[in-house]
Amino acid sequence: MSTSTTDPMIGRLIDGRYQVRSRVARGGMATVYLATDLRLERRVALKVMHGHLADDSQYKARFIQEARSAARLAHPNVVNVYDQGQDQETAYLVMEYLPGITLRELLGEHPVLTNDQALDILEAVLAGLAAAHRNGIVHRDLKPENVLLADDGRIKISDFGLARAVTAQTATGNALLGTIAYLSPELVTRGVADARSDIYAVGIMLYEMLAGEQPYKGDQPFQIAQQHANDTVPTPSTKNPRVPVEIDELVLWATARDPEQRPRDARAMLDQVLEVRRLLGEGGGTPATTTMQHTMVLPPAAELAATGETQVLGTRARARTSPQPVNSTLALARASERRHQRGIWLFVVVLLLAAIAGGTGWYFGAGPGSQVMIPNVSGLEPAVATSELEGLDLVVAETPEPVFSVDVPAGLVAGTDPQIGAAVAHGATVTLLVSQGPEPLPIPELVGQTEEVATQRIADASFSKATTDYRFDDADRGIVIGALGQGPDGAIDLVPGETYGEQQPVTLVVSLGPIPSVTGMGVDEASETLEGVGLIASTAAGLADFHDEIPAGAVIRAEIPEGPVREGATIELVLSKGIEQRQVPDIVGKTWGEAKPLLDQAGFRIEFQNGASEFLSAFPGSIVRSTNPDAGTSLDKGSTVTVRLGVD
Secondary structure (H helix, E strand, O other), rough: OOOOOOOOOOOOOOOOOOOOOOOOOEEEOOEEEEEOOOOOOOEEEEEEHHHHHHHHHHHHHHHHHHHHHHHHOOOOOEEOOOEEEEEOEEEEEEEEEEEEEHHHHHHHHHOOOOOOHHHHHHHHHHHHHHHHHHHHHHHOOOOHHHHEOOOOEEEEEEEOOOOOOOOOOOOOHHHHHOOHHHHHHHHHHOOOOHHHHHHHHHHHHHHHHHHOOOOOOOOOOOHHHHHHHOOOOOOOOHHHOOOOHHHHHHHHHHHOOHHHHHOOHHHHHHHHHHHHHHHHHHEEEEEEOOOOOOOOOOOHHHHHHHHOOOOOOOOOOOOOOOOOOOOHHHEEEEEHHHHHOHHHHHHHHHHHHHHHHHHHHHHHOOOOOOEEEEOOOOOOOOHHHHHHHHHHHOEEOOEEEEOOOOOOOOOOOOEOOOOOOOOOHHHHOEEEEEOOOOOOOOOOOOOOEEEHHHHHOOOOOOOOEEEEEOOOOOOOOOOOHHHEEEEEEEOOOOOOEEEEEOOOOEEEEEEEEOOOOOOOOOOOHHHHHHHHOEEEOOOOOOOOOOOOOOOOOOEEEEEOOOOOOOOOOEEEEEEEEEEEEEOOOOOOOOOEEHHHHHHHHOEEEEEEOOOOOOOOOOOOEEEEEEEEEOOOOOEEEEOOOEEEEEEE
């Protein structure tokens, strides 16, 4: 297992719940991380789809299919899937975490396993696979990389990303999605897969565990595919003489080129594996007797289906120094000859058994005992789902049952009762579970809290944290100043005490603190101050004004743009032009009542000459005799003009 300290996912909080700790493995479709479920306080395996595949609907559908397929299975030999979702552009699965190694890693260290070790792993794989086949699921990508060997001894199958229903036909274009070394001949030639295709892959893995290598090799994938289609898999004893004939025959049975000659499903092969272990005893794959050994002739799947049980036919002396490939066709012919010699009474028994088997097959296949698998109608309109179910001879309850659903929009079918995938009798009643959308939950108090506290409250309230909108505000830095949700027409304000849908996204609006004042600073100092908080200072607009106190070239004020101000915003600086120059008005000869408003309007202070000017200024009719300085002289606004008054 490997980890990466540069992986941007490390340390990330997914959906406000899953804290990513380290990277466990990376594949062609996704990366698996070790994470902590903060809500349930447990370690989980977080499988994250590669970002470049997120826009590919086909890959995303396979990713979601893995969750749905594995979620339908509850078996000790299948990795549990706990959750599935999407955080922004990140699609993920949450799975059971199993510390240990894969079968591929084990074979890398120990290429050849003992017979007992191989059968132990085979038995666990077939047990988990039998549960999948029983639930109508074909794995389609069995290989040592997808077999997990936990430190505590548990063995589990993972990665149902290519899984399909047993009855589904796979298009030729998708046939080679599995690993080429384990593809069955029918997948190579016709692009179709069923449960027997999984059995073929299991047989190849058994060969590899015992022989120390894969049966077919080539420089190009198509060369290996051609060998799968045209050649017969050799027995592992040709590479490893310690492999007994019984296990050789298991490999030949599982890897027969004709699917009809293989076990019909994992349960049938598992039964035969258990019988092999019984015959070989518990002595490391060594037959229980040394002079006479049982040899199994494994019948085709069709014959097994008719009898419903695993057969062990005949015995023969085993006299070889190294195991040789078994000719299954010849063995079957000899077994058939022996059966014909058993007498007429056995023929009668066979007829009776055939009649019973035929009657049983009719009863459960087409008669009253036959069953129907409830199809996946999730996401359909209730009327469409009803039509599909009734077409399978099922009765749909008149009144649907309302349920809350995070994944299915309101008004569409979220599931069924009995559940999707369940086998029920013809004419059984199925109740549609119609989504009401996410469950409305109370909104907690978020404004005024720190971002960390608010994020935890969002998780505790069963909402999902979307993004954080950082804005400049008068509130202290890091304090939540608002919370936004997603409504039908866009963003909405989330008010504490009101309700909002479960697991729906919440955007926190967090203060970056107030914009610092730059009044009176030089341009360079003001720019440095604003850039220190993530803003851009600009004088490009050429804004300037006169100011009585701030010297020319210094900043009078910063023009704040309308609306939310975020990091990276541009702030225009208004610069001072210094004190404005005004001309002394021509007021000589005017009455004081006429002259004073002109001096006030020009912004000058007034001073009177010696004598009775102060007295005379009280009389608006007084005449201005002179000014100092003279009319037309330019002075700073606020300068003093001396006025001499007189009377006629």
